[in-house]
Amino acid sequence: MSKKGVIIVDYGMGNLFSVVQACKHVGLDAKISSDKEEIRNAESIILPGVGAFGGAMRQLEQLNLVEVLIDYANSNKPFLGICLGMQLLMTSSEEFGFHKGLDIVEGKVLPFSNLVDTTKNKVPQIQWNKIEVCSREAKLTENIENGAYMYFLHSFYIEPEDNNIITTLTEYGSKTYCSSFQKGNIFGTQFHPEKSSLQGLNMLSNFKKIVNNE
Numbered sequence: 575m576s577k578k579g580v581i582i583v584d585y586g587m588g589n590l591f592s593v594v595q596a597c598k599h600v601g602l603d604a605k606i607s608s609d610k611e612e613i614r615n616a617e618s619i620i621l622p623g624v625g626a627f628g629g630a631m632r633q634l635e636q637l638n639l640v641e642v643l644i645d646y647a648n649s650n651k652p653f654l655g656i657c658l659g660m661q662l663l664m665t666s667s668e669e670f671g672f673h674k675g676l677d678i679v680e681g682k683v684l685p686f687s688n689l690v691d692t693t694k695n696k697v698p699q700i701q702w703n704k705i706e707v708c709s710r711e712a713k714l715t716e717n718i719e720n721g722a723y724m725y726f727l728h729s730f731y732i733e734p735e736d737n738n739i740i741t742t743l744t745e746y747g748s749k750t751y752c753s754s755f756q757k758g759n760i761f762g763t764q765f766h767p768e769k770s771s772l773q774g775l776n777m778l779s780n781f782k783k784i785v786n787n788e
Contacts, residue, residue, distance in 0.1 A: 596778055
């Protein structure tokens, strides 16, 4: 049986090469594409991203990928959002004004200034930080160590409406926020598993198992 694969969505905002290499390292065939039909027919997709929310949504709109991604989310096939890619899955963002998101997962993207004292805590958060696994039933966190360090780079965090979808929490400035979630076939990580050494690769290996129905 041939290996199942993943399409890494290219909309001009993300270090796609590192995601490709990490996926290939765990045995998941990976291809970068912005082609609508390739994305529709993919066995799984990853939506990565770095940069501003509003600019990212404009890029997706210009490439006519908004409806494609929403339809894919409803297909019951594995869909992983990473960093900005996770934030885009939400209903809205307050990054440099109000912006509508893909609304695949109900919730908001909020600035760290809503959560922590930014005079005492550096923003953006650029560091290795711990995750607290709060759902052992979530497939993406299977066998991931509680307290594992992951690599973060962000100024905004998500606040999902349904706390039951939260799979890990992370503390910053003595406050905790959602750093990953699972809603059915939709997964999101605020941290970068592709840049998070062994524990991050373990998480991508879990995603491969999800794709392969293992």
